[in-house]
Amino acid sequence: MVKTGVKLIAKLVLCLVLLLILTGCSGGTEVNDLEIVILMGVEKDEATGDIQVTAQIVKKVALSQPSGDGGGESGKAYWNVSGTGKTVFDAVRMITHKTGNRLFVSHNQAVFFGKELAEEGLQEYLDFFLRAHEMRPTAMILITEVPIQDVMNAKPETENFPGINLTKLMKTYGFTSYYYKMNMKNFSSCLMCDSMSPVAPLISISTENGSRDINISGMAVFRKDKMVGSLSFEETRGLLWVLGEVKSGVIVIPSPEKKGLVSFEIIEAKSKVKPEIGNGKITFHIKIKVDVSLSEQMTDEILATEQKFKKMQNDIADAIRKEIMTTYEKSKKLNADIFGFGELLHKKQNGKWKIIKNNWEEIYQDLELDIDVEALIRKTDLLKKPVAAIERGNKK
């Protein structure tokens, strides 16, 4: 009995060892044989109609020099290579003709699509980026108005790689909430809905002061997968209020006595949308609660009184309401349900949704929005009063 046991284990070990030896190394790649891709871009070659993919690759040689410290006199720490092919995958593999190594796309931060491509429809181009096992579903989707080579060559001053810089840019959208990040997963999630229209940031290049910097110029609006127009900064925030994605940002309103401007920092914003189907009219009750802090006043008024606070809170609410309504008007014009109102109906009132589903586009044109904004000024930061000669004692 014991002998069988020992023999068995010996046999098993032998099997394992043989297997390991016979099959050899099973497909690992050394880090130095990888071309680490941090940005990708897809365009259409106008002349041939082929697809051109550009990849931004980390230059490891530049990094391995101890003194070079990345950039330095040799210039860029990255290399933009492109390949053309009939499909995206075909084009990606063509890039290896230039690199000589396998492209490693796991660390790809974002994918650019040319504006022209976006207007034709993105669905067929997205598949590769979702299917390839190395791709992250968190990679950002960006639409460029300028040629992709131009965007990729815009070297940021504080980072070595435009790709890393872009991710930072996208993650910190909350400072103003004037644009919004859109990743692969959320974009495809919108595409899978019956009615919802995705948005994606629009990138351009600003050439002020002689340097070329990446600049966000607004949000591209899609109907299904085709780009149909764009949103301005304020319009984007109007959208984000409803989606509940406003993280922070600045609201500027005139002071209660109209002497100057007051700016508020958004501390926290919450939203709740409730659909209601009345007789022939569909109403969406949008309830927004926003906490702000008084961050700046460009007047010498004393604002810290109850009435003025009330007044300002109302003004803030009005400003937000206006932002949302402008956005809704814009979306009506583009006929794109960017708020996801249709999806909300689907989720909350499935029975009725099935009936109106097919002519949702018409219904979307005359929805009733009941916007209820509750703004609250929480604090006035370090100052209680403006830095100005204050009349003491005898008021007026």
Place this chain on the structure above:
Amino acid sequence: MSVEKGKICDLELFFLMTAFVQGSLLLIDFTVSLTEHQTWMVILAGLAVSLPFVLSYAALSKRFPGMNVVQINDIVYGRFLGKIISLYYILFYLMTLSFNTLDVSELYLTFLMPDAPFVFFMAVFAAAVAYAVSKGIEVLARISHLFVIVGAVVPISTFILLIDQMDFSDFLPLFELPAIKLFQGIHIMAAIPFGETVTFLMILGSLNKNRHTVRSALAGLLTGAICLLIVAVRNTAVLGRTQSVWTSPSFQSTRLIDIGNVLTRMDFLVGIAQTVLIFIKCCVFFYALVTAVSQLLGLKTYLPVILPLAGILVILAATVFQSPVDHAEITQSTGIIYSVPLMFVIPPLTLLVAKIRGLPQRKRGGGK
């Protein structure tokens, strides 16, 4: 005489059962394309459907203490018919085992190491399983709680890490899918994570005292189901509509984790949990297989059959399906059908026949 001399206790049975059910975490990915955002209720319904049957397994082994299913079959159905039914069990063990082995290698080929040879994974995996089984049921049962910990910590931790990306409105509308899809989903759920516990009929005989068999088995089943539920809820809330298109929603949802640019690609955690849990599940199956075969052949110990059976297993797993699509199709439809009688008909029938013939009493007099 049973081929196994080792004994396990109630707590160990509970852990083994939980780990076994958790081993089906990957199976959620199969049903998701059918049941979409209603997966969670399908899990609950599947559990409800399979509960009486699992109870019947426990009752059966309680009636025949210290015996495994091959011995029970011999007693209840007689020599000849009993052997045929036992053969059916063995076939079931072998097929399910090869499916699971295939699952592991597909998992690695698709997500983690796409360039590696296919048979390699299965062979290494089968060798590891064979090694573990050769150490006996005692060792398997004793280490099972570690697997349960892995199977609980990974879903819970990923759930917490993903909480800010969750949108619980994705569960709405509550009832949307056609009944036929739901029924199909419930069937798969009842059969695969829960119904497969019929394997424990080979193990329940090793319990050192069978006072709390039912209680530990049920507790194990429930705990395992809770883990499945956590995973299903996480996937639906995070992925929303898209969850039905991915090959593996679990992997995809954990890939979305991004905490400060450092905690990214947590899908490797799912990979580890998956491997480890399928390992213990395969160990249970393989143990049932080798003990059943050696019991049928009248061997004194099951050690000699381990290596040949492991070989058969690898060959079977390597050849049984041509592609993952094939695999998914068959598992969803026909593959389930052939196992239905085994899970849902034979054990209750055996119990009934035993009751009518008043069998355990007579046997007890004869000594076991």
Place this chain on the structure above:
Amino acid sequence: MFRYISRVIRYLSLKNKNENNGAVTVENNNEPICADLKRNLQMIKEVMRDSSDVTIHEFNFGHDRRFRGALVFFSSMADRQEIHENILQPMMFGSLMLKEDVDMDFTQVETIKRNLISVTDCQNISLVSEIMENLLLGATILLVHGSKEALAIKSEKRKTRNIEEPGTEAVVRGPREGFNEDVNANISLIRRKIKDPDLCVEKFVIGEKSQTDVYIVYLKRVANPKLIEEIRRRLNRIRVDAILDSGYIEQFIEDAPLSIFPTISNSEKPDKVVAKILEGRAAILVDGTPFALAVPMLFIESFQIGEDYYSRPFLASIMRIIRFLSYLISFLGPAIYVALTVFHQELIPTSLLISIAGGRQRVPFPAILEAFLMLFTFDILREAGVRLPKAVGQTIGIVGALVLGQASVEAGLISPFMVIVVSATAIASFAVPAQTDSSTILRYLFLMLAGIAGGFGIIIGLLVLLVHLASLRSFGTPYLWPIVPLNFYGLRDVFIRMPIWTLSRRPSAVIWSDEGSYSQGSGLMPAPPGKNEGNSERKERD
């Protein structure tokens, strides 16, 4: 269970075989001592022909010097002063003082023992073989003409070290004394800590040529009688020429001789051994070595050190966890690094991956070979450093660190990250000295697995390792207890060390029965006076 039974069968069969062999080899010299002194001395000379350190001293004694006697001893082993003062002097000069009328018959050795010799440990012997045996133990043999018996007088003189602080297992807080090579001194160190008549010291003599004293030390009624019986059985089946260190014993009696994990623990600190004895284990002390063995051994004992219990529980618990992590790092470190950089680069954060790639750019070898080279170099350095004198050992360390670390990175032979990984691994392996051998071997095994199959290889390796550990037993105790099988009470002293007043039960895996399972009373948590005073009565023990 199954394995255990089969092992028992194997042992029994082996034992029989050995006993048969033994009967053949033992030389029989069972001749009685004869009354003729000359003949006896002749015989001794015959046997000890080639030993130049045998001293035979013949003399006459008695008030009229009519008795003839001889002292035989090894001049190398016996204490000459003791022989002169306590044997020779009383016999030659003391017997002169005897009055004539008290006529004693000194041809009876018993009379000599009672009246002349002032040594406590005297033994009557009557066989020639016994003479030899006692001579070799350092005794002095007194032969008297006309007597068929001889006296074996204990007179051995041993040169031993003083009790010093041991080189291994250094502590910051706690007793610093260590065992030395004299087993009697070692037992006295234990006796001094356990003043209980239940402390049993059983003697075995093992080794055909070395005749080494081996002692089992345990607490009666606390240690499991089955365990002691098993140790006796295993010790009795040892048939070797010599036992030079307790390591010999260990390798003859361990449960899993083919496993890389030790199933018998060793220590050269009396406090540690005493703690183990108090927990119901048995210690095996071997003459001639400061290392005492203790059985059964649990895997977690490698992570528990005496200081954990002497210092307060908070930091001790953190250090425990650090030790467990270090053990994992010590064998998984290079493997994980290789798996990550060769197979799963997507798991490395982007910026880190870029710097790793930059660092590896000039390295010509694949990562696995690089890791093997570094680990190999590290092991050479360690081996070289251990064997050399302390001062030179330090030089080796500096040369190794500077030349091999710095220069090989600058030469582009090794990437800087690999140096970090391997040195972290090396340092981590020193944090758990009790498992150094297993972690060193596992390190290479896992590196190989990772190089071939990446993360899959590591996971499969870990699973197999877990199954292997779970199947090990040390004298019937599951090796991984209390983790496998799960024991909630036992977990109080594994990953964290609960306060000492909560650890009132001895490890149940070692105890096996209710009797003697409590080592202290319950409710001993210190409290200000007045609060729950009545609660602190000591629970009835045993």
